[in-house]
Amino acid sequence: MVKNGWVFAALGLMLAACGGPARKEAEITPAWTTLDGAPPLVIAHRGASGYLPEHTLEAYGLAIEQGADVIEPDLVFTKDGVLVARHDRYLSTTTDVAAHPEFADRKKPNADPNDAPREDWWIEDFTLEEVKTLRAVQPFPGRSKDYDGLYEIPTFDDVLALVSARADEIERPVGVYPETKHPGYFQSIGMDFEQPLLAALDDFEAGPVFIQSFEPDILKRLRGKADAKLVQLVYKETPGAGSNIPLTEIVKYADGVGPSKFLLLGEGGESTSFVKDAHAQGLMVHAWTFRDDQKNPAIEAHLTKQGLISFVVSDSFQGLPEDIMMEYFYMTSAGVDGMFTDFPDTAVGFRKAWTK
Missing domain, CATH: 3.20.20.190 (Phosphatidylinositol (PI) phosphodiesterase)
Structure with a gap:
């Protein structure tokens, strides 16, 4: 038996439409089982x-x-x-920061001792004005880079x-x-x-x-x-x-x-x-x-x-x-x-x- 509220609801509706055994309204499971x-x-x-x-x-x-x-x-x-x-916090995978020579010296180790070690460019080292000179890139392999x-x-x-x-x-x-x-x-x-x-x-x-x-x-x-x-x-x-x-x-x-x-x-x-x-x-x-x-x-x-x-x-x-x-x-x-x-x-x- 499939214990799935949606399937029971769908089956109940189909039975009713086909003249099958009627189900009491209280027994019909709501279509969505969200909170x-x-x-x-x-x-x-x-x-x-x-x-x-x-x-x-x-x-x-x-x-x-x-x-x-x-x-x-x-x-x-x-x-x-x-x-x-x-x-x-790091910028290398989602922006073109590595292509900006003016920021080359900003690359450094992760300052958060509770985070993974990594050499990168960190958002907290850039002002908003500097961040606005960066452009976004697609970080996921296989997705469009266009x-x-x-x-x-x-x-x-x-x-x-x-x-x-x-x-x-x-x-x-x-x-x-x-x-x-x-x-x-x-x-x-x-x-x-x-x-x-x-x-x-x-x-x-x-x-x-x-x-x-x-x-x-x-x-x-x-x-x-x-x-x-x-x-x-x-x-x-x-x-x-x-x-x-x-x-x-x-x-x-x-x-x-x-x-x-x-x-x-x-x-x-x-x-x-x-x-x-x-x-x-x-x-x-x-x-x-x-x-x-x-x-x-x-x-x-x-x-x-x-x-x-x-x-x-x-x-x-x-x-x-x-x-x-x-x-x-x-x-x-x-x-x-x-x-x-x-x-x-x-x-x-x-x-x-x-x-x-």
Whole structure:
């Protein structure tokens, strides 16, 4: 027997349409098994980063065009204390900094003792004026490099202004989901996220706001001060392990949890109870990261065991990438409340196809 609420709901509707045994209304499982029963959010991970260089206004704008509900800017500080959108403190992989001879002498070892050793150019050594001379590049192998060198590095204020303007244009809400990167390290060098983050968000009204971090301290300090949902990011520390921070601890200061998708499915394709357990604590679940160009073999193994492969690869999702459809099907069936994706159009396409 397949224990899947969506499948039961679909079967119930088909039986009713065909004159089969009627089911009582109370027995019909809602189409979405999210915490609030609403469709899962499509969260544009670093913008539409599967298509354009990540964390650029162009990538965020494309994500909104593709139907993303929320865009995600990772935030770091410049030397003069301005929040800018970059995934990492180091700049070599996502910008053309190495092609700037005027910055050659800025390359140095990582100053954060709690981070991985690395020789690189570090965002906190550059003023905003200097950062604005850099251009973004595509860091992922196999993705288009056609747009390298074209786009600036945006400030957080730039991002918020873009989202607000686009939300007005398309007449629908668009939210933001900033991540505070390395807040402990930045605080140790005199740059605290709390005040500038809250100040930047104070007038933002275009859509919902979520603030996420891997470090609990910043979320605990923001508790009660931000008109935003707070989300603790978690991952597996070792294969087969559970969340690196227990849900019973997270619920004390956060509204949701952002798990690596590998916490939701075992290496052999077995289901886990992570989403169910989080929902039992009243925590929403926003899983990361979904990528059309990265296959997850455990998903296919799971759906094969459950006898659902033929359904997922059927005409229901015609024209959409088969591997990622399997992943979206499993994760949304598990009840995730949101999905971080590099390819927002595919996630939106899945959600529309399933709704139909």
